[in-house]
Amino acid sequence: MTTPEPLTPPVAKRVPFVRTHHGDEVVDDYAWLADRDDPDTMAYLNAENAYTEQVTAHLTGLRETLFDEIKRRTQETDLSVPSRKGDWWHYSRTEEGKQYGIHCRLRAEPGQLTPPETTDGAPLPGEEVLLDENVVAGEEAFLSLGAFDVSPDDQLLAYSTDFAGDERFTLRIRDLASGKDLSDEVPNTSYGTAWSADATELFYLTVDDAWRPHRVWRHTVGTPADQDTMVFEEPDERFWVGVGLSRSEAYIVIQASSKTTSEVRVIDATAPRSEPRLIAPRRDNVEYSIDHQAAGPNRPERFLVLHNDDAENFALATAPVDAPSEWTPLIPHDPAVRLADVDAFAGHVVVHLRKDGLTGLRVLTEGEPDRDLTFPETVYTVEPSANPDYFATQFRLHYTSLVTPDSVFDCDLATGELTLRKRQPVLGGYEPELYEQHREWATAPDGTRIPISLVARKDTPRDGTAPFLLYGYGAYEISIDPWFSVARLSLLDRGFVFAVAHVRGGGELGRRWYTEGKLGHKKNTFTDFVAAARAVVDAGWTSSDRLIARGGSAGGLLMGAIANLAPDAFRAIVADVPFVDALTSILDPSLPLTVTEWEEWGNPLHDPEAYAYIRSYAPYDNVEPRTYPSILALAGLNDTRVLYHEPAKWIAKLRAVGASDVLLRTEMGAGHSGPSGRYDAWREAAFATAWILDVVGAGD
Structure with missing residues (x-):
């Protein structure tokens, strides 16, 4: 018998780059990976993808099984509950075998308040298809909509598309009577649109070089985009701008917001060419938003x-x-x-x-x-x-x-x-009574009680033997509230416990829960998560060698931080589009998000204390020789929020200090949210789930 040769992981070249701030000199051997035009960068990412595929080749069958489980449990041909606006019921539906949704409407009968129903997800008789995303996608491998906005008179649809995952959208207008797009086309727009009351004017957003929405434009339907009028511009780089319509449709609402301060202007939707009117001038650390109620x-x-x-x-x-x-x-x-x-x-x-x-x-x-x-x-x-x-x-x-x-x-x-x-x-006989959910509590080092939302099958043992997946985020006051997942059933039915650690930095327990996990308190996010991991072990749910952590984006920073802080607490870590090279990114104001992020993390470029604090926890900067858990990092080449090179540099540095069981997988045609089609997303879920099962020996 021939013994197969051991697989050799890629070794990234080391090109020392010296970065000096506030007297601190840092040598970054992998800074070159930020240059995506360098052929060596693409070669390295492709080599990592090939290596990950080789190392996980034995999971091919399990991945197919998991994909099939998700597919079998999902009603592929389905229809959302129609919602009424004016004379129309609006809804979306999916069809078996198609990646994307189909957006439709149906004329309402006089006095009809109860939405029409369908038991099999079939098209409703008399429906009009407003936009079939499958047709829009065509042969493209990726599609995301940035806007989908029907005009108040129900005659036009404003929609925008991104075919790369980089959140750069092209805005178009469709005549709903003919189903044809008008000649109007505006490239490089952002999320958010608003119609004037007579549907002759459309407001939209564009971005600056750092991909910050900063300008509101007014487009007259039927005219070239180069004739559009700029309505509002926000010069302060801390502020992002949004535009939308009040629920009453009486006002176009323009909101400028930083992480701590906001300001709102309105335009009468019946007079769309009038100047925006200020609600209240901005004051530092005062946030506000508005809605309108007619008399x-x-x-x-x-x-x-x-x-x-x-x-x-x-x-x-x-x-x-x-x-x-x-x-x-x-x-x-x-x-x-x-x-x-x-x-x-x-x-x-x-x-x-x-x-x-x-x-x-x-x-x-x-x-x-x-x-x-x-x-x-x-x-x-x-x-x-x-x-x-x-x-x-x-x-x-x-x-x-x-x-x-x-x-x-x-x-x-x-x-x-x-x-x-x-x-x-949930097809295939899902029985909710077979599962139980709990609210557990952990105690942080400073005595704060940290809530944990937990689910498992009722027959899961409490003797420390159950495998356990602990999820966390902890930033921007975003709350990770309990949610149901079809894909998660494949874990639970194989004996896993799943839980969310509601760590500080999120908003689960109010604004103070957020402020106690940002800026100079950011380390609370990491120690809260470790405390949650210790607590579920102490409660008998699992043991540290059966415990896997997962988080994405800012939650990926959490994953990188706990890998350095408490590697002994976890068997493995899944880091989705992880913000692991935080210090480098926050030091560069030319990057997307950076200046607006200074109110979240601190300004290390100008503040030595903020620099030292971020430097003390930034995952990439604190990688050093130690025994790390198994790590799977998932990235997107076209990601504009967490650039692909952050996880790539992290994995390269981990390997350089001796971490042997670390993998990087980069989606070469997607962005921050991963694959866009639902079948592609299910395969991505199956890939990560198979790795999670395998790492604790639960994949049989």
């Missing part, structure tokens, strides 16, 4: 203002339209309740909030007590869904938990009664 039987026209002026967890105020900077309290600040968003309707206001680590919805009706909607599970997520109709008397919401598939409810705004419109089918 009602017992109230004048007003703006609703959600703000944190002397209100850490935000408060809700009203403001007269003719004096929008004069705010009158509507919901006062409550230190135990984080107000997250507000939706204004003709007769009601719905507030999205967070309390006790859970999401919630509160309905405000004039002359009646406020009503908080209640749900039976102990761990869940509830949030607004599609609610395009300002005059609706029902509120569409999305509900899910770790054991409950995605569910769509309509809430009667007058009574609070909930009607289930659809629960996502």
Whole structure:
């Protein structure tokens, strides 16, 4: 018998590059990987992909099995619950064998308030296809929509496409009567559009060299893009700009926001060529957003203002339209309740909030007590869904938990009664009663209690033998709330426990939970996660040699940090598009996101203390000879948020210090979110899941 030759991992060349800041001299041997035009860069990435494929070749069958499991559990031909706006029901659907969704509408019958149904996901009789993404994609390997915006008169569709994954979109306008695109075409746009009331003008965004949305433009339908008018420009590089339409469709809303400060302007949608009108001038560390409510039987026209002026967890105020900077309290600040968003309707206001680590919805009706909607599970997520109709008397919401598939409810705004419109089918006999979900708690080094949301089969042993996947993020006040996953069932049914560590830096327990995990408190994110890992071991759920950590983007920075901080706590780590070369990136203001990020991480370019602090935890800078867990890093060549070379440099440096079981896989035609087609995404999920199962010997 011939013994196969051992596989040899790629070795990246070392080209010392010296970086000096605040008296600190750093030698970066792999800085050259940032040059994607260097043939050696592409050669190295391809070599890493080939090596990863060779090392995991024995998992080919398991990957196919897992892909088939996801596919068999998914109703491939399906249809979303239609939502009504004006004379039309809008929905999207999927067809078996097709990668992308199909966006449709159906004319509503007079007085029809209940959405039409289909049991098999088949097209509804009489539907009109607005946009078939499969047709738009054609032979392209990647497709992402940046805008999908039907005009108020229902005659036109503004949509934008990205075929690379780099979030650079081309904006087009489609005539819905003919189904043909007009000659209008605007390249290099960003997310966000807004129509004028008469649908003759379309507002959109463009970006600067650092890919920061900074300009709002007005396009007249039927004219060349080079004749468009710039409506607003934000010169401060800390601020990103957004544009949209108020729910009432009375105002185009332009919002400029940094991580700590915001400012809003509005344009009357019936006078789209008028100058933007300021709601309230920006003040440092004051954030606010608005919605508009037209005059009602017992109230004048007003703006609703959600703000944190002397209100850490935000408060809700009203403001007269003719004096929008004069705010009158509507919901006062409550230190135990984080107000997250507000939706204004003709007769009601719905507030999205967070309390006790859970999401919630509160309905405000004039002359009646406020009503908080209640749900039976102990761990869940509830949030607004599609609610395009300002005059609706029902509120569409999305509900899910770790054991409950995605569910769509309509809430009667007058009574609070909930009607289930659809629960996502899980084919093949999924029985939720076989699974259990829990809220566990860990104690951080500073004594803070860290919540953990956990799910497992009820027959999973509590003797430390179960394999365990612990997920974390912890940045930007983004909360990782419980969600249901079809792909996750393949882990749970093989004995895995899955959990989310709700670490500081996220927003799960309010604004303070975020501020205690940013800037000079960033290390709390990492120590919270390690504490969660220790806690689930102590509780008997697993053991450290059966525990796998996973996180992506800023959560990938978390993965890199814990690999250095507590490598003994984990058997393996999956790092998705990981922000592991944080210090190098935050030092470079020419890169996308950098200047806006200084209010999140600190400004190491100009502040020696911020430099020293980030330097002390940045994963790439702190790689050193030690025993590392097995690591799988997943990247996207066209990623504009976390550039591909961050994980590439990280893996190269890990190998150089002796880490032997580390892998890099770069999607060569995708960006930050990975493959765009659903079948491609399922294969990506199967790839990572197979590796996770194999690393703890649970793949048989």
